[in-house]
Amino acid sequence: MKGLIVTADDFGVAIEVNEAVEVSHRTGILTAASLMVTGPAAEDAIARARRLTSLRVGLHLVLVDGRPASQPSSIPDLVQPNGLFRTDMARFGAGIFLRPNVRRQVAAEITAQFEAFQATGLALDHVNAHKHFHLHPTISGLILEIGPRFGMRAVRVPSEPRRVLALAEPRMNPGSSYLISPWLRALRSRVEDADLLAPQSVFGLAWSGAMVAPRLGALLQCLPQGLNEIYLHPATSDRFDGAVPGYRYAEELAALTAPNIVEATQRTQVRRGGYADFDAARACA
Numbered sequence: 640m641k642g643l644i645v646t647a648d649d650f651g652v653a654i655e656v657n658e659a660v661e662v663s664h665r666t667g668i669l670t671a672a673s674l675m676v677t678g679p680a681a682e683d684a685i686a687r688a689r690r691l692t693s694l695r696v697g698l699h700l701v702l703v704d705g706r707p708a709s710q711p712s713s714i715p716d717l718v719q720p721n722g723l724f725r726t727d728m729a730r731f732g733a734g735i736f737l738r739p740n741v742r743r744q745v746a747a748e749i750t751a752q753f754e755a756f757q758a759t760g761l762a763l764d765h766v767n768a769h770k771h772f773h774l775h776p777t778i779s780g781l782i783l784e785i786g787p788r789f790g791m792r793a794v795r796v797p798s799e800p801r802r803v804l805a806l807a808e809p810r811m812n813p814g815s816s817y818l819i820s821p822w823l824r825a826l827r828s829r830v831e832d833a834d835l836l837a838p839q840s841v842f843g844l845a846w847s848g849a850m851v852a853p854r855l856g857a858l859l860q861c862l863p864q865g866l867n868e869i870y871l872h873p874a875t876s877d878r879f880d881g882a883v884p885g886y887r888y889a890e891e892l893a894a895l896t897a898p899n900i901v902e903a904t905q906r907t908q909v910r911r912g913g914y915a916d917f918d919a920a921r922a923c924a
Contacts, residue, residue: 641909642866642917643859644838645895646671647873648699648767651678651685652881659873659892661687664694667896668904669873671913673699673767676755677706679880685759695913697765697793698756700749700782702772703728708751714744728770735777746781753789765836765914767795771844774822783833793836793914795870796827799844800863807857811845836918839865848872848886852894859903866917871895 647660650672657680663669674684674696688696701707704726707714711722716734718724725731734741756763766773766786773779773794782794804811830837840863846854850871858869873895874888882888894900904911 641862641864641907642838643862643904643909643911644671644695644866644868644913644917645669645911646673646697646868646870648673648843648870649675649678649769649872650688650696650699651675651681651683653678653874653879654680654683655874655876655879655888656680656872657684657687658875659888659895660684660694661691662875663873663892663895664691666901668901668911669694669895670911671695671697671764673697673765673870674756674759674761675699675701675705675769676752676759677701677708679706685761688759688761695764695915696761697767697914698752698763700752700766700768700773702745702748702768702778703731703770705769707748708755709748714748716741717744717748728772732772732775735775742777742781745778746785749778749781749785753785753791757789762915763790763792765793765795766791767797771797774819774826776822776825779826779829783829783835787833791835792918794826794830795841795868796823796830796837797841797844798823798827798839799842800840801845803840803842803858803861803863804845806861808854836866836914836921838868839863841868841870843868843870848883848888848891850894851887851890852897852900855894856897856900856903859900859907859909862909
């Protein structure tokens, strides 16, 4: 069986992103979105999600390069003088390893973001982290400890098969995942031990911000067996507050809504949905 979750990350970061999520779910192949509960446009995203009852919405935990849910004064080691999260992931990650006080602050902030999501009244479809910071073993451990109290049943493990990328785009060198492989294996093992759902394959790392129509179409043709996730960053414009330079947001939206791609997903035997849909099927198996 082939299953497919098509997710938009950064839901709530800007109106342009929220508009793209709504359009690509209503008229395209998008099945899920990952919500930044403290994003500048989070209220708008939540309102849209409540209208889009078939859209599965998860929590996109932000611990770097964003706004905290906690009061900055209560998490001084996590924020800059302006009250926003730090951006130095390597140094910050080392501090989380080495300093118990920093770990306590991270735990408090993770809890605050789960509480903020719970307050929306939306069903929690999945959990992942901005810039895949949940690959950090301490952060993943805290998520796995805190998340189940809020109904967490699924976590993204960003394991991207290079052989599939090579089939989809033979002329591209997707690079190596060697450096993150140990963290991926550790995260998958912990997620499985906790009996949480995670896709076997996740696509979006090598082509982050550039999951354009030819690539998306090619991936759909060579999806491996099992549960797959393709995540994108669609928006109605390439220019908005918080946009990453070089990301092809509008082209990703065009890919999600392209008639040939919509038709291709309707013709195939691939089952589509959100994490919750596949978790329900797993429970009934």
